Amino acid sequence: MIYKSILLFGAPGSGKGTQGKILGTIPGFYHCACGDVFRAVDVRSSLGKAFLDYSGKGKLVPDDITIALWSQQIDGMMQSGRFKPDIDFLVLDGIPRNVNQAKILSSKLDVRRVFHLTCTDRSKIYDRLQRRGLKENRLDDINEDVIARRLQTYDEETKPVLEFYGPKLTTHVNADQWPYQVLRNILNAIENERD
Numbered sequence: 001m002i003y004k005s006i007l008l009f010g011a012p013g014s015g016k017g018t019q020g021k022i023l024g025t026i027p028g029f030y031h032c033a034c035g036d037v038f039r040a041v042d043v044r045s046s047l048g049k050a051f052l053d054y055s056g057k058g059k060l061v062p063d064d065i066t067i068a069l070w071s072q073q074i075d076g077m078m079q080s081g082r083f084k085p086d087i088d089f090l091v092l093d094g095i096p097r098n099v100n101q102a103k104i105l106s107s108k109l110d111v112r113r114v115f116h117l118t119c120t121d122r123s124k125i126y127d128r129l130q131r132r133g134l135k136e137n138r139l140d141d142i143n144e145d146v147i148a149r150r151l152q153t154y155d156e157e158t159k160p161v162l163e164f165y166g167p168k169l170t171t172h173v174n175a176d177q178w179p180y181q182v183l184r185n186i187l188n189a190i191e192n193e194r195d
């Protein structure tokens, strides 16, 4: 089974989750945020502990664990009928997060478009993350050192994923705009992808 997919791509705090959640409410789109999949795991389990350990340091969880958990989640959603791959676009946010993950997933994903949410002002990212951290009780978002490390991880490991998919598949969207404006840009581009 190969899933026709849309990737939401961008630095932590660029608004991938906000856009993904909205898209996921539209019939024909199923949203899966990799960070949410991890956060749903019982923190007392060994997997939950590993997640807290890596994310608390601003690092990526190892690829084998990540891909296994993600596949399990998608299979579950398919079995319950919430995700219907024959009709739904899979909207991914937070995965693939490095080139190795992109390679592993290449046999499963038919990537139709990659939306790169660009944020020119990094201080804005700190503001957004810290506000979210307090609101959603996310420890990895509150501490400035952890945020800095997450941004470094993004620059070093995640950004090369854009080159993996290439400029033809990529649409850059200015994420400094209001969410409804970002959404409008995304929807306009998707319009051209529908079969």
Ligand code: ADP
Residues within 6 Å of the ligand: 011, 012, 013, 016, 017, 034, 035, 036, 038, 054, 055, 056, 058, 059, 060, 061, 062, 066, 093, 094, 095, 096, 097, 101, 140, 150
């Ligand atoms: P954000 O929305 O701020 O980018 P996420 O909620 O997507 O953050 O991710 C939080 C943390 O979960 C990451 O810092 C990382 O430790 C872990 N994580 C999420 N997705 C992946 C992934 N695809 N591979 C490895 N680790 C991941």
